[in-house]
Amino acid sequence: MCRFLVGALFFLLLAACAGPETGPAIVPGQTPHRITLALRRPYQYLLYLPAEYGKDERQWPLLVFLHGSGERGSDVNAVARNGPPKLAATGRVLPFILASPQCPERVEWYGPEVDEFVEQLAQRYRVDRKRIYLTGLSMGGFGVWATGIFNPDRYAALVPICGGGWEPANAARLKNVPVWAFHGAKDPEVPLEAEQRYVDEVNAVGGRAKFTVYPETGHDAWTAAYADPELYEWLLKQSRK
Secondary structure, eight states: HHHHHHHHHHHHHHTSSSSSSOOOOOOOTOOEEEEEEEOEEEEEEEEEEOOOSSSSOOOEEEEEEOOOGGGOSOOOOGGSSHHHHHHHEEEEEEEEEEEEEOOOOTTTOOHHHHHHHHHHHHHHTEEEEEEEEEEEHHHHHHHHHHHHHHOTTTTSSSESSSSSSSSSGGGGGGSSSSSEEEEEESSSSSSSHHHHHHHHHHTTTOOOOEEEEETTTOOHHHHHHHHHHHHHHHHHHHHOO
8 A cells, every 4th residue: 555655656746747737727818837947846837828829830939927026926826916917817919928937935036947947938839939038027027137147148038127136247148138127216115226227237238228217106117017019019029130
């Protein structure tokens, strides 16, 4: 009996690490999946696929969304509270694959880990590797900067919102990556200067970093940013050579 239980446990663990698992749709238009990374930490994520996905050999742009600190945990539903997954849940038709991972409790986005997650997505789905975009808000905005700096050769564009970091000099690595950052001028949680320094560093080395500041907005700069159709038009124009 013990041997049977041990064997059953082994196969359950093996299945958990075997690749993306699909469950029932929790958030409208998106399905939950799971990927186990090299550090053996599983990432849950919500996946949105365009209606035409898989009907031909076409490759699609990929947008990866990193949530803020309030959505960490084990309930992947929480990921759709804000940003692109919220738009998809309300029926917005998106012209790209959208993947929204969930950061575990008491953990912050770690650039190398996010980058590995993106690589696994690119291997598993019909992703146009020339058009991989990364966006995020608050803690996720910090994660966007960190991940882009870790591997600037992967991303066609970055959209950090109310983010920043602790080593702005590293942003010089993003010289060849288009960036469009957003921030509220009255943000009480992440000072405007935290992102301004990164934007300035990119542009100081000849990069292309746009910065939209909402004069009367506090921490929630993401609602206005993600509601702007111009953002998505700009994203889809960005492609790595």
